[in-house]
Amino acid sequence: MLHAMTRVNKLLDHKDYSLYMERINHLEKERIFCKHGFEHGLGVARIAYSYLLEKGEVSLGKEVIYAAALLHDIGRWVEYQTGEDHAEVSARLALPLLKECGFSPEDTQAIVVGIKEHRRHHDDDLSLLGEALAIADDWARDCRYCSAQNQCYKFSPAMKQIVY
Known part of the structure; x- marks a missing residue:
């Protein structure tokens, strides 16, 4: 039986998640680099979940991993408008959504910490979810075939080494 992920x-x-996604899509309409809409979040969710399964880590649960991944960039629109770090904004915007959608305080805490950490790729003190999101955020980018490679600050020779 499939898990419903209610x-x-x-x-x-x-409604707020939809609003944030609309704002991001509008502000990234002309963007030549990676976009941060639903497809990116879903890609990050799938990769983070697979990564944690391969590590034998099942303590977080699929819904926690997917929620964190789908929410990790919801503050992008604020960063575009004010310059505030989108990881911090995303964590802040996620709190009421998680509560209203029935996530426990423990799950909410894990998700918020993971969202805040998703940009700290090389830190040794990342939470398990933060580590998975940071890795998946990179792996979900199709840098190998991107036409904007030469202009992108994210692209590096190491990104070519990612095995899909």
């Missing part, structure tokens, strides 16, 4: 579905249907 809380994640509530999250995806939440």
